[in-house]
Amino acid sequence: MILYGLKTCDTCRKARKALNGVQFMDVREDGVPSEVLRVALDRFGDxxxxxxxxxxxxxxxAERGRAPLDLLAIHPTLMKRPLIVSGETMILGWDKAAQQAAEAL
Structure with a gap:
């Protein structure tokens, strides 16, 4: 399971703490693979x-009108966080439903 987020994001910290053994990737330092972003955009849209x-x-x-993948490539912190990826499963955010889905993995 990989959690894409920011070290300084409180929500990402909560998710990391709750998900023992999750691999953390800082979007600012490590980026997000373009294929992961494409699939996430297909699943979650705007x-x-x-x-x-x-x-x-x-x-x-004028820059806000760019394609979402281009914006995320230039400004990775624009991605809603955390993005949790486990195989084919993707979870976006850390609300109650996301927490339950992540715990079920």
Missing amino acids: KLLNTRSTTWRDLPE
């Missing part, structure tokens, strides 16, 4: 982009 983040608010309007 929910993959965190449009409530400071990074999003600081983007010029």
Whole structure:
């Protein structure tokens, strides 16, 4: 199981603590493989982009119109976090439903 997130993200810290033995990949330092992003975008659509983040608010309007995969490649912190990948299963975020799904893996 791989958790893509940020070291400084409180939600990612909670998920890491709850999921013993999860492999952590910092999106800022390690990035996210393009294939993982493509599959995640297919599954989650617009929910993959965190449009409530400071990074999003600081983007010029013209840049916001770029393709989501291009935006995530340039600004990996725009990805909603955490993204948990285990085989074919993907979980986005850390709400109650995500926690239950991750615990079932």
